[in-house]
Amino acid sequence: MLNIEPNLANPDAFYEALIDMHRELTTEQSHLVNAKLVLLLANHIGDVSVLHDAMRRARDSEAQP
Amino acid sequence: MDVNHPAQTFDYVRSADQDSPVAALHPVVIVGAGPVGLTLAIDLAKKGIPVVVLDDDHRLSTGSRAICFAKRTLEIFDRLGIGERCVNKGVSWNVGKVFLREQLLYEFNLLPERNHQRPAFINLQQYYVEAFLNDAARAESNVDLRWKNKVVGVTQGDESVTLSVDTPDGIHSINARYVVACDGARSPIRGFIGQESKGQVFRDRFLIADVKMTAPFPTERWFWFDPPFHPNQSVLLHKQPDDVWRIDFQLGWDADPELEKRPENVLPRVRALLGADTAFELEWVSVYTFACMRMEKFRHGRVLFAGDSAHGVSPFGARGANSGIQDADNLGWKLAAVVNGAAPDALIDSYCAEREFAADENIMNSTRSTDFITPKSEVSKLFRNAVLELARDHPFARRIVNSGRLSMPSTYADSPLSTPGDDTSFNKGVALGAPAVDAPVQVDGRHCWFLSLIGKTFTVVQLIDANTLKITIVGADQRENQTVFAEPSGDWKHRYSERVGTTYLFRPDQHVCARWHTYDEQSIQRAVNRALGKNAQ
Helix, strand or coil: CCCCCCCCCCHHHHHHHHHHHCCCCCHHHHHHHHHHHHHHHHHHHCCHHHHHHHHHHHHHHHHCC | CHHHHHHCECCCCCCHHHHCCCCCEEEEEEECCCHHHHHHHHHHHHCCCCEEEECCCCECCCCCCCCEEEHHHHHHHHHHCCHHHHHHHCEECCEEEEEECCEEEEEEECCCCCCCCCCCEEECCHHHHHHHHHHHHHCCCCEEEECCCEEEEEEECCCCEEEEEEECCEEEEEEEEEEEECCCCCCHHHHHCCCCEEEEECCCCEEEEEEECCCCCCCCEEEEECCCCCCCCEEEEEEECCCEEEEEEECCCCCCHHHHHCHHHHHHHHHHHHCCCCCCEEEEEEEECCEEEEECCCEECCEEECHHHCEECCCCCCCHHHHHHHHHHHHHHHHHHHHCCCCCCCHHHHHHHHHHHHHHHHHHHHHHHHHHHCCCCHHHHHHHHHHHHHHCCCHHHHHHCCCCCCCCCCCCCCCCCCCCCCHHHCCCCCCCCCECCCCEEEECCEEEEHHHHCCCCCEEEEEEECCEEEEEECCCCHHHCEEEEEEECHHHHHHCCCCCCCEEEECCCCEEEEEECCCCHHHHHHHHHHHCCCCCC
16 A cells, blocks of 8 residues: 655655755756666565555656646 | 588478378378477377378578577477487576676576476577477377478368378378467468467567687676677677577667678677687578567367467567477377367367467566567666666666566466366465476386376376375276386475375376375366366366
């Protein structure tokens, strides 16, 4: 079950770190870094039903107008 | 002489059928004398069925083609009597290395579980396998091999199929109760009956080069993503017998196959890989594309399809020839039982159910490998490269790297031929529908392999006490049963069961079709009948 309730102790600090991760990278490099991040987190989560749920939510919100 | 096998040719011989005023009727005619057709022919012959094999050519295949023969295939070949020759001639390897650009990402060791007779796989040029199968087929008086016999027409009747066969002496007709089309990816038989194989064609081309050299490269499988000597593409290097190395270069869709095959274009690619100082000779070059596809049904009336005619996969994972040989293994005993009158015609439908399922499994695996090796979109390539870059320092990512998942036999989990029995209460062992697993046993104090004791027909294996296996080869009736007693090794008990009373029933293709905790004669008889398609419930 994918947790969609608040789970980050400090959301602002997380967001800052996420943006910082991309500092001084070209867009191409940033895409690669994002892809690696997805893979690292997916392996950490492990539970494929949680991952499918997250994939579906990510994709559905993109498809909305 | 093994060395001459690639050049071996076979003479056309006029058959009595060509002089017969009425078309002869044969129980089984196989079209295509490749690895699949010959495997089936030998298996049927050993089961007492006379079989005619028609081939439009008169020589073995050229070039290495299928080179990787998996453990299950070798076990099937053992029953046909050529397993040992293949293993002795073949190259066994365990270590694989994966490179990204100039860097070694990681290496893996596929060292198989100990105490199996056969290795996980061997590399061996297809022409050797065909040559060994040919020798075995010619030793069977039940096999009638007819070279330069090209099928030019197929007519289906209720009781038989009529084939028009073109030969150097002209066209004649023969009839068969069953025809098995093992005539390859472009199957003319498939075309004659108006069927097609459908699926996904991959827009990519690969160059294969067989290179002879004595350079001290290790006996390992090397796979490069984006190597400096062949940028933006993949390359695979494999060792074969006779100092022949197989190199597969990905070329991309825009490459011109005729141009790429020319030695002046191939040599620089090979030199870039091997280094300028390595002496080598080019033995064979080919450019191929591939598709993952299959026929919707492997049976059309009395015509059956096996191997590449029925299904095609990408070469990544060695699933082409290996799955075709498993098709033949699945079909052989069923066709023999039907022709002998021991089973109803409907048993053959289970061949389709089981092998169509297996084809889907193979297609799924080889499609996944293909999508990793040759990504089809920007984002697919992005994730592929992300996986590769993580793989060097992150063990989890190595498991995602997919340079081909090597062929494993299918488990027919939902087969109509299986009897549930006590299967669900086994907490280990060989599952219902799975092929038997090898292990050492002793017979009369002498070491032997478990697989060599089972599978000529239905076989019941019962652990009657901690040190004794009772192995019963089931005959046409009980008086013909043959019994062997064997002492199981620790590996056998670990792989099957330690519990006294455990009883396994194996089909003639060595797949498990029932298992119980206790021996019961009636349950066994019912399970055999069900596996023969007599009382499917």
